[in-house]
Structures are given as structure tokens and as C-alpha cells.
Amino acid sequence: MQQNLQNINLKTGAPMESHAASVLTPYAFSKLQEQLVLAAHYASFQMEDGFLVRHHTKLEGGRKVYWMPREGIISCSCHQFELSGILCRHTLRVLSTGNCFQIPERYLPVRWRRVTGTPPSKLVRDPQRNHSENVQLLRNMVSSLISESGxxxxxxxxxxxxxxxxxxxxxxQPVSSTHGNAIQRNV
Structure with missing residues (x-):
């Protein structure tokens, strides 16, 4: 993994950025890195029921961020994570201000993760994983293959x-009637 990280350009030097680089696919990391760079331009103000986060040049407006550190839950009124699976600059600002040095596990979706050290064949055979998770695992592996091959x-x-x-x-190999069409629909 260290060898892979040597090719990555860290722009902020933040521990969260290093953590993300080691966990996320190159594409997902680049998207999160954009948000981390932008997060540095935002101020966060703690309020009674969360945080107000806005660009440092603005006096009004902003996004509302709710963070429950003990539960590892954070959400933003912009809903970027719900739409893309990548945390937004607002949540990253609050995490950074709160001395959080790693992105909480639940905000690193399987679809954006690099292939782990666990042999993929064991992951696919894991009875806890469903077919769509296995298809997503294959997509991640192919994404890594393309990045490394190029x-x-x-x-x-x-x-x-x-x-x-x-x-x-x-x-x-014969095509299973139960799963063959599911893969085509997910592509």
C-alpha cells in the first residue's frame, strides 16, 4: 500500500487526506481531496444544535452540519454525501475543527474503497455479502487495475x-439466470 501512496499528491497534509488516500479508489480520493482543499476556506461556528459552516468571506447563510462524535454520525444540509457518497467540504471542516484525524468508517462506502488485503475470492464467498456488493467489489478491483496498469x-x-x-x-462458464441480468442492470 505504501508504494501506491507514493504516487499520490497530497495537497493539504491533513491526516484525513492521508487516511482517505490509503482507503479510497483514486477517483473517489480525488473527489474527496477537492472537498478537503475547499474546506480550508470555510469557517465553522458551533451552535446549540450543530454547526453553521460558511465560506470565510460570507457573513450570512451557510450550511447546517449535525455531528454526533460518540456515534460517529455527521450530516450536512447540502446532502452531498447522500447524493455522491463523498463527504462535503462542510462536514470535513467540522471534522477537522473537532480534531478528527480519520474519516469515520461509515462515510467510506464500499463502492469507493480500494481493494483490501483480504483475498477477493474470500470476500465474494462471504455469506454476509450480497450479489450487488460483490459486483461493486469487482468494479473497485477493475478501477484499481486500470489506474495501476496505465x-x-x-x-x-x-x-x-x-x-x-x-x-x-x-x-x-454458464450464466446463472438469477444473477446474469442483475449485473447488466447495475452497469
Whole structure:
């Protein structure tokens, strides 16, 4: 994992940024990193029932952020996390102000996570995981494959050859009537 992190450009130096870089796919990390950079331009004001977060140049308006540190729950009136799965600048500002050095686990959705050290075959066979979670795991692996393969001509050749052989093996397998269409709908 450390080798992968050497290729990532950290823009804020914040512990949350390093944590996100080690957990999120490159695409998700770039989106979260944009929000972290913007969060530095926002002020947060603690109120009775949460925080008011607004751009440092504004005197009015802002977004309402509710944070329950003990429960690890944070939400914002902009609803960016609910829409994209990426925390917004407002919530990141409150977390930073509250000395939170890692993004809470529940705000790192499976669909945006890098492939873990657990062998993927064990994850797919896990009875606690449903079919759509396994499809998402495959998407994450393919995203990582593309990111890593594009770094050199040699890597790209290895990936292309490997994927070609893998596709041949997959096409030899029978299609299950219960799951075959579900994958197509999710693409």
C-alpha cells in the first residue's frame, strides 16, 4: 500500500487526506481531496444544535452540519454525501475543527474503497455479502487495475494479456439466470 501512496499528491497534509488516500479508489480520493482543499476556506461556528459552516468571506447563510462524535454520525444540509457518497467540504471542516484525524468508517462506502488485503475470492464467498456488493467489489478491483496498469507500457501489456485470458475463462462458464441480468442492470 505504501508504494501506491507514493504516487499520490497530497495537497493539504491533513491526516484525513492521508487516511482517505490509503482507503479510497483514486477517483473517489480525488473527489474527496477537492472537498478537503475547499474546506480550508470555510469557517465553522458551533451552535446549540450543530454547526453553521460558511465560506470565510460570507457573513450570512451557510450550511447546517449535525455531528454526533460518540456515534460517529455527521450530516450536512447540502446532502452531498447522500447524493455522491463523498463527504462535503462542510462536514470535513467540522471534522477537522473537532480534531478528527480519520474519516469515520461509515462515510467510506464500499463502492469507493480500494481493494483490501483480504483475498477477493474470500470476500465474494462471504455469506454476509450480497450479489450487488460483490459486483461493486469487482468494479473497485477493475478501477484499481486500470489506474495501476496505465502507469507504464509494461504494466498495460501485462494487464491486457491477463484480462484477455480472464475474459476467455469467464465466457466458458454458464450464466446463472438469477444473477446474469442483475449485473447488466447495475452497469
Amino acid at each position: 502507469k507504464s507500457k509494461e504494466r498495460l501489456e501485462i494487464a491486457t494479456e491477463g484480462v484477455s485470458m480472464l475474459l476467455s475463462r469467464i465466457r466458458e
